[in-house]
Amino acid sequence: MTPVDQLAPGQSARNHEARVAVAGAAPTAGPDGLHDATSDSRPVFPWRPLVLVLAMTDAPGEWADAVALVDDLQDLDVDARLALPSVPAERSRTVRPARSSESTLRTLRPDVVVAWDAEAVAAAERWATGLRTLTVIERAGDGADVDTVSWRIGRARGRVRGQFGSGAPARDLVPLVHRLAAGPHPEAPDPNVVIREPQRKWDVVDPKLGVHHRPSARTCTYVIGDSTPPASRRAAEALAGHLGRANVDVTLGDLSSPALAATADIVLLQGVAGDSAARDLVARRAGRPTVFVLDENDIGADGRLTAEAVDLAGRCGAAIAPTDAGRDLLRAGVDRPLRAITVAPVVAAERYRALAAAGRDAVPSVHEVIAWYPATDEPVVDDAIEQALRAVLDAHPAVRVDVVGGGRQLEGHPLVRRLSTTPPPARAARWAMFVTAGGRRPRLRVEPATLTEVGVLGVPSVVPAGWAGGPGRVRVERPEQASSWEAAISHLVDELPTRDALAFEAAAAAECLQRPAAADALVNRFLGWIDRGSR
Amino acid sequence: MSDDRLRRQLQAQAVVNRQLHAQLAEVTAELRAVKGNDANTVRVLWQRIESVLPRSVASKVERRVRGALGTPAGPRRARPARPAARERTETHDWLDELHGTGPLEDEPTLVQDPEGDLFVIEGSLRRPVPRMIVGALLTAEMGQPEPVTAEVIGELDEGPPVDLLQAPSGPPFVIVGGRRRPVNGLAIPHDVEDDQAERFEEGRPLRVYRLQQAVAAKRQEGTTSSAAPAATVVGRIRARWPG
């Protein structure tokens, strides 16, 4: 096996387990002698500390140790380089030695110089002006010790901050190298150099600005099938609104307007798996961005994608889902190459503004009003909640309950109000908490929009244990037991500081993830992903 | 006094000082958040300050705080103070439900369900009118109630009743359309407190003599004037909250 310094032009190489096989012309050895380091010697992806072992005094008998040190340091995840005054007889496994020179030092810009001799210490001090973080570890004596040299103001020795004996193993140097590389700069800034004009203080930029890039105009047709449930439809409308703010002109429609859909820049298909018109549309668009939107009805009772969904998604080649779980389902379930990302539902911009204003301006209630949004498909849990609420009402004279969108629960109870329409935000903002086990799109595992909205209002929520956790949210273990709900709800009724803290958390998190700026970021990502796919 | 007692007195005094300081900080924060010329809110808040501070300190604070009025609220508003704990009564509930939205823009409507019960429709709320005399006053004021079906009533949210209230100062009143309408000439109202009452802007009084005039007029006319078609109220409701 021939050690090779570099490949000749036209040579190719193939990597194997412990060797490299070279084909083409005979390999050449590299240029003789030592040269100044070039910028290629700096790591492309710097994360290890960069160390230069620097010798100035010619002592060829010691080069074997120097080479060994560098190789050992490399094995220990330290990016080590070697600069010598003469060519070493021993070859390093890992680096090509450079010439000891100012140019080498300044080009490499190491974090730490391991000075092999006293002259190297002096050279480092001399050459490193402006390399403010560079520190020096000097070799002193034959022992195996590694020590720090104090950098205390008044006692510091310039850049020298460490010492090691020739007998010290590389492994003992590594912690010192790490430590010095992160430590205080040995060289102070020059007070005579005006670095920059002092910054003016600007007003805080409106955080609702969102992305201030105006992407080029596009058209989009968002096809929604008839069987799409209303909650998904509303989420689609919200997304369309957000796209509109990013200069995408969205038309919501169905497959009966095929002319529009074929020429649109982007087409989104939701709830139309199994419809042959959808397949035809994809074919007609011939590769222009056509995105499959995962819908409730695309998932069967067994929790897997329906065959129609798999087929359509595969034809589109690009799909989005409202949750990570949905996205993973798409990736795993579709055989053909499929790009899939999560596009989470975000509240429509105007709705967000109305909710946020209501939350901000809410006048607190004298008593505690608990809102309950009953589930249509969880009767056992609902009974438990009803029982719990009755008990709480009996035990706490200052509690009231608002039943939102419900049926006959708690009927006739004097302290219960029934809200049959979506209550105005001003009223909802005064709720002490929002209790629900319902309204989730169960197969997609998307939570009810009301839950997101009460978060924006700054109302803590109480949900069953299987739901996702989050700021401002209390999860109830054993949700089929009334006592669990009663304990959770009573605790929140009694402990105002806890409730206030949860309310604040909920509002802060909702503001971060649901305000228009968040939607803009979402859309920006979505469009960037679309563009990437069409390259 | 023993050392132990002195320590305990120091702690007790420190607790009291903290409560005063916290109350003052709360109210001045609220004052700072007051927008523009909301004189009513300022007045109520100011009374709370006066109740917390001795007179001598209050005037100094007043100067400082009035200078701070008009500055915008901080990044995330401090939660406004809850009203001080006092006996929780039914009437507090009612007022609490009604307050917070200010005088309503749309005028409330008087309706009657098939069973003959009167309701005042405000926004999306239906508010029963339990007392006949109040019903009569409202009729004289707002016109004959429009008949509506039980379905329409059922679509609305329940609200607190329209009934007579009285604060320690001032005549009895009802709250209709977010305004406090004094009622002159009646007795047996419900008690509330001054500052609870003052949260509502004052509206035109309901005069009992007008009721007497209306009754007299009705006797002369014989029959009641024609009811507006049900469609009007229903249409208005439906137009407001479709589906």
Place this chain on the structure above:
Amino acid sequence: MSVPVTVIVPVYGGLDDVVACLGSVVRHGADVPIELLVIDDASPQPEVAVFVDQFGEQDHPIPVRVLHNPQNVGFVRTVNRGLAATKGDVVILNSDTQVTAGWLDRMVEAAAADDVATVTPLTNFGSICTIPASVIDAFDLAGDAPRIDECAQFVARASLGLRPDVITGVGFCMLMRRDAIDVLGGFDEETFGLGYGEEVDFCLRASRVGFRHVVEDSTFVYHHGGGSFGESRRLGLARGSAILHGRYGFFRPANRRERTENPLAVPFAALELALDTRDPSRRQVLHILHSSPGALGGTEKHLRSLIEALRGEYDASILFPVESGFVLRTMWFTGDGPPVEREMLFPGAAGRVDKLVDDVAAETLRAVLDVDHYDAVHIHNLIHHSLAPLHALEDFDGQVVCSVRDLYLACPNHWLLFRNQAACGIPEDLEVCAACLPPTRGMAREDLEAFRGAVGDHIDVVDHWVFASQSAADYMLRAYDLDPGRIELIQHGAIIDVDRARRPLDPALVTDEPLRVGFVGMGWPKKGLDVVNRVADRLGDTSIEIHHFGKLRADPSPRVHVHGTYDNEVLPELLDLSGIQVVLLPAPYAETFGHVLTEAFVAGRPVIGTSYGALAERIRASGAGWTVDPDDPESVEALVRALDRHRPEILRAAEAAHELVLRPVAETAHRYAELYRRPDDTEPATAGATAPTEGEPRR
């Protein structure tokens, strides 16, 4: 032979109450001469009259007299009849009360002071003398089985005995001095014959001629109270009130003043404090903080988690500045529930501290240390306290722990940025400091030397210096000779919910989308906005996006995507939603720890961070990112371009980030518990196991 105090009890109805009342008077008796005068005001319940007669005929430890009114004349006239039938001091006692041990002696003692006309004790139902609701609840005084004697013992023990002055006594139990009665006459039965205000009238008459009224705040008398609240009562009160205000012009302003300068505030606060006392056998730590513990910053969140995690062994109190002083907030844990939280305000003027050592702050800390027992003091931040704690803790015999979160002690310009621009490294040459301190802090070089001298003089007060990174300790060692044995390295745990938020970076996001780099943190040059702007400007020829999350305080480049402030609890979700693959933290300021780095790792994102300070230390130890020099924006640009072309490198670093062990604050708590213990303290049975440190892979 002194004239006895006569306890006058007018009786009308309520047999059970009467029995209990009279029984309690004779049972407790008094050391001073006492007699009981029961006047039956023609009670309509015959059993009452019968009982009163029988009672009068029995033998009792104290003399008992009984009078009957031939017909019902009302409470006021009945009392006046009693006054006429006595010669000494008198106590008017409602028949629905129960007296307690030692009640009369203490009231008589209070009445002996100069100019006292009336003395009223504390009670569970009696206008201004009503004890706080928490005490009423504690002894079930509102229920069917009130623990009256226990309450009286508690009040006697816990009272401060201040005996404050009030405008008027309260009639349920009022001692009236004979000389006041002689001067003023009795109650005004003509005006107040039906009741409602007669005792107030008497007291105001007394005040008008210079008498005082005192509350005996170490005596508790139970008052059943309640009764009817009918229309007639309401009218009666209104009428009485009108008469009083008419007669005594000073009554209204006096009332208002009493409401604000409540004379019973301190006595009642003392009772409430005594209800929930700290278990003295438990250990307690005093935490010194620079802002309210409820605030949102990392330090405050960290402290809250720490206190909660240590609740099994330690109670806590927190001392923090507010505009008009220092608040001491207790957090005493009893069982599983929420802690007992009390707040006390001590003197101080934190916002206006302009001295190295603020005397008031020092005195306050000494007072706080005197008022309760602490095993350890933990200084989290000295801002607003000046260096006073270091002085005040000299004589403290417990452990002093100082967490160094910023290098304020090394330099008042704690960012250690020369003219707020370039990292200074704490220069040896003070001429450099002389060029920096005036514009940044309005301080001169001499001030710095004095400051470091003052700190250096008191360095040994601290038993344990806690740093969250080796580099933070190394910076401190530049300025001070800390004893290495006193240096502790305790990494901050994550202050967000790691379990919920932890996620790996989606490889498809890395390989299949444009590169989006997120600058997370305050948008100003101290945190690297300048570098970010330069980099963003130069990447116009690529599809690489530069995003900023945080509050902006300087102009961003128009190429930067501005998102605004963020909530660190949901930073991972926000990064997912925005499609950020890499986080950029190029601050010239050397971080002491870097919570944002932790949050980025929780989100599975690798980080490009400054090549010195804790960011570099942690990135190099984990391989979960890359280091750059903020003074060299071109190298940052080159790195970002290289990452764009070589996505597998991003995957490598992301995997390293996801492998890291990231512990919540609670798992570091045992380290602090060790530091709080005195050297000779025994460890409790449940000392925490050492968890792996960050940098070791999880598996």
